[in-house]
Amino acid sequence: MNTRNFISLLQDRWAQSTAVCVGLDSDYGKIPEHLKSGSVQEALFLFNTALIDATADAVCAYKIQIAYYEACGAEGIFALIKTAQYVREKYSAIPLILDAKRADIGSTNDAYAKAAFDVFGYDAITLHPYLGGEALKPFLDQKDKGCIILCRTSNNGAGEFQDLLVDGKPLYIKVARQVKETWNVNGNCAVVVGATYPKELEEVRTIVGDIPILIPGIGAQGGDVQKTVQAGKNSKGQGMIINSSRGIIFASKKKDFSDAARRETLKLRDEINQYLS
Amino acid sequence: MNTRNFISLLQDRWAQSTAVCVGLDSDYGKIPEHLKSGSVQEALFLFNTALIDATADAVCAYKIQIAYYEACGAEGIFALIKTAQYVREKYSAIPLILDAKRADIGSTNDAYAKAAFDVFGYDAITLHPYLGGEALKPFLDQKDKGCIILCRTSNNGAGEFQDLLVDGKPLYIKVARQVKETWNVNGNCAVVVGATYPKELEEVRTIVGDIPILIPGIGAQGGDVQKTVQAGKNSKGQGMIINSSRGIIFASKKKDFSDAARRETLKLRDEINQYLS
Numbered sequence: 001m002n003t004r005n006f007i008s009l010l011q012d013r014w015a016q017s018t019a020v021c022v023g024l025d026s027d028y029g030k031i032p033e034h035l036k037s038g039s040v041q042e043a044l045f046l047f048n049t050a051l052i053d054a055t056a057d058a059v060c061a062y063k064i065q066i067a068y069y070e071a072c073g074a075e076g077i078f079a080l081i082k083t084a085q086y087v088r089e090k091y092s093a094i095p096l097i098l099d100a101k102r103a104d105i106g107s108t109n110d111a112y113a114k115a116a117f118d119v120f121g122y123d124a125i126t127l128h129p130y131l132g133g134e135a136l137k138p139f140l141d142q143k144d145k146g147c148i149i150l151c152r153t154s155n156n157g158a159g160e161f162q163d164l165l166v167d168g169k170p171l172y173i174k175v176a177r178q179v180k181e182t183w184n185v186n187g188n189c190a191v192v193v194g195a196t197y198p199k200e201l202e203e204v205r206t207i208v209g210d211i212p213i214l215i216p217g218i219g220a221q222g223g224d225v226q227k228t229v230q231a232g233k234n235s236k237g238q239g240m241i242i243n244s245s246r247g248i249i250f251a252s253k254k255k256d257f258s259d260a261a262r263r264e265t266l267k268l269r270d271e272i273n274q275y276l277s
Numbered sequence: 278m279n280t281r282n283f284i285s286l287l288q289d290r291w292a293q294s295t296a297v298c299v300g301l302d303s304d305y306g307k308i309p310e311h312l313k314s315g316s317v318q319e320a321l322f323l324f325n326t327a328l329i330d331a332t333a334d335a336v337c338a339y340k341i342q343i344a345y346y347e348a349c350g351a352e353g354i355f356a357l358i359k360t361a362q363y364v365r366e367k368y369s370a371i372p373l374i375l376d377a378k379r380a381d382i383g384s385t386n387d388a389y390a391k392a393a394f395d396v397f398g399y400d401a402i403t404l405h406p407y408l409g410g411e412a413l414k415p416f417l418d419q420k421d422k423g424c425i426i427l428c429r430t431s432n433n434g435a436g437e438f439q440d441l442l443v444d445g446k447p448l449y450i451k452v453a454r455q456v457k458e459t460w461n462v463n464g465n466c467a468v469v470v471g472a473t474y475p476k477e478l479e480e481v482r483t484i485v486g487d488i489p490i491l492i493p494g495i496g497a498q499g500g501d502v503q504k505t506v507q508a509g510k511n512s513k514g515q516g517m518i519i520n521s522s523r524g525i526i527f528a529s530k531k532k533d534f535s536d537a538a539r540r541e542t543l544k545l546r547d548e549i550n551q552y553l554s
Contacts, residue, residue: 027388067385070392073358074351081350103405104378105432105498108344111304115347128380128405130427134434150407155382157411164451166441171448174441221382 004088006123006146007188009095010212013060014238019229019276020269021097021214022055022261023245024048024083025065028072030250032257040072044079047257049086051249054258055265056091063097063214063243064122077120084121097214097241098122101150103131109138117145124148126192126214129175133183143186146212151175151204154194154217172200176207190214193232195223195242202231210234212241218268219247225268229275237276244268281365283400283423284465286372287489290337291515296506296553297546298374299332299538300493300522301325301360302342305349307527309534317349321356324534326363328526331535332542333368340374340491340520341399354397361398374491374518375399378427380408386415394422401425403469403491406452410460420463423489428452428481431471431494449477453484467491470509472500472519479508487511489518495545496524502545506552514553521545 028040031047052062064083069076084096098120102112116125124146127136139147152162152172162172172193179189191208193201195217205213213232217223225242232240244264252260305317308324329339341360346353361373375397379389393402401423404413416424429439429449439449449470456466468485470478472494482490490509494500502519509517521541529537 025385065381065385065388067379067381067388067392070354071388071396073392073396074354077347077351077354099381101381101405102344102378104342104344104376105430105493108302108342111342111344111348115344115350119348119350128378128407130405130407130438131430131432132434132437132439134437135430135432153382153408153412155408155412157409160409160411160455161407161448161452162409164443164448166443166448171438171441171443175438178437216382 003144004123005144006095007212009093009123010060010241012093017273018058018060018269019240019242019272020059020265021061021063021241021243022051022059022248022265023063023065023243024051024249025068025245026249027068030253032253032255034255039075041075041079044072044076045082048079048083050258051261052087052091054262056094058265058269059094061095061097061241062087063099065245066098066100081120088121095123097124097146097148099126101126101128103128103136105131106135106137109135113138113142117142126150133178140183140186143188145188146190147188148190148192148214149175149179151191152193152197152200154196154221154223158194173203173207176204180208180211184211192216195228196221198224198227198231201228205232205234210236210239212239214241214243216243218242219244225271226275229272233276242272280421281400282421283372284489286370286400287337287518289370294550295335295337295546296517296519296549297336297542298338298340298518298520299328299336299525299542300340300342300520301328301526302345302522303526304345307530309530309532311532316352318352318356321349321353322359325356325360327535328538329364329368331539333371335542335546336371338372338374338518339364340376342522343375343377358397365398372400374401374403374423374425376403378403378405380405380413382408383412383414386412390415390419394419403427410455417460417463420465422465423467424465425467425469425491426452426456428468429470429474429477431473431498431500435471450480450484453481457485457488461488469493472505473498475501475504475508478505482509482511487513487516489516491518491520493520495519496521502548503552506549510553519549
């Protein structure tokens with residue numbers, strides 16, 4: 001296997017003028033019925049590969065939400081692995097994010113890192129900050145792999161803990177600072193801030209400098225593209241992984257689902273680029 | 278399937294005078310070689326069922342650390358599901374904890390909850406608090422399922438965020454308060470506090486009242502049994518799920534591994550009971 005470096009792959013994609021990340025939240029219950037003549041894993045794989053073929057020239061990354069695959073048991077895990085293999089073989093320039101929001105003590109994180117990077121075949125993983133950087137070393141130490149730390153999440157109730165004041169600043173600001181100042185020694189960190197909170201996104205951008213920000217919450221969750229781009233771009237007019245899942249992959253639930261997905265992907269890409277120029 | 282209620286099962290086990298939880302952190306690389314003549318999933322299943330048969334009369338719960346199973350790909354997930362089926366069929370009185378440390382936005386947590394409870398077949402799951410109680414509703418709303426929230430973890434670097442002062446009290450205290458006061462409306466919550474921090478354990482016990490506390494960190498991680506029991510017991514002299522993983526399941530890596538596991542389980546059970554009496 002050639003060495004793939006998550007941040008380099010991402011920068012090369014940004015240079016192709018796209019900040020769109022398609023979220024393959026492939027909920028089996030919602031995928032088009034005509035794909036379900038075979039096994040669950042076949043249906044998931046058919047769905048994902050059709051979406052990938054339809055959007056690969058227009059994305060900066062794919063993000064797989066592992067929860068939907070776990071909900072299909074071992075078959076889901078097969079599909080998740082096969083999807084990564086497919087992208088690596090056919091679209092080797094596109095980085096793959098495993099949205100798994102993991103974090104445990106160090107010895108357990110060794111196993112999670114092995115699973116995400118070596119067994120599942122992904123280039124980056126989303127991580128909870130709660131156990132601290134010492135616990136996350138098995139991820140942070142892998143220079144070629146992306147470590148994407150939850151900072152300010154997109155959900156309504158995100159503020160319950162994330163807005164608590166620590167030394168006069170919200171906790172998510174403290175998380176952003178720790179990532180920037182002490183966790184990013186290998187230059188492989190990114191943070192998550194929801195598009196539903198543009199003010200917080202702008203604050204985090206100021207703190208983390210040019211570090212990539214994964215931005216969920218566009219589309220179904222209601223985040224505004226213009227506000228997101230203006231708040232989230234870095235000094236190079238890049239640095240954003242703007243994710244849309246449901247708004248793209250379930251734009252149609254019929255036979256034209258991949259055409260609809262392409263249309264929504266291009267629309268989002270162009271809208272983002274309009275506010276970047 | 279009969280209705281199983283996590284907290285009721287746990288209380289019945291405590292009434293049998295055991296607070297020991299055996300952690301099936303079944304790292305394939307460490308399990309005895311003589312079990313590895315078949316597939317990976319067969320080896321994991323043989324290992325787990327031998328440990329379960331050897332310890333079932335002496336435990337209050339089994340805790341499966343999913344990271345070690347994910348590191349074996351789909352085969353690991355098969356083993357994890359089959360292990361739960363085995364316990365439910367043969368030892369139906371014993372509750373099963375999925376140590377997965379999940380938490381995402383609500384729609385994603387729907388899928389995680391389906392995976393953990395319906396597909397994998399576990400009675401309880403460990404959860405990160407960072408996204409707040411609103412996001413965790415798909416777990417919290419299931420009255421029969423245990424929601425075990427990370428409060429003060431056992432790792433060396435746990436304090437990086439967990440000790441940050443919020444209104445003059447550490448963040449983990451705030452988490453414990455939220456669980457007790459607002460998340461536990463269905464009486465199905467528990468919290469995690471590491472045995473490596475007995476002072477913090479005592480503080481959390483004061484705050485959460487009789488809510489169960491899952492206590493990892495005994496054994497390989499260095500937690501002291503006497504201090505743990507004195508700090509962690511509730512008003513009924515119960516309420517603790519004291520987990521040991523490596524110290525029990527890898528007590529021997531030879532053919533006598535299950536005998537050694539039983540010996541260590543009984544030793545820990547008796548030591549705990551000595552300090553409870």
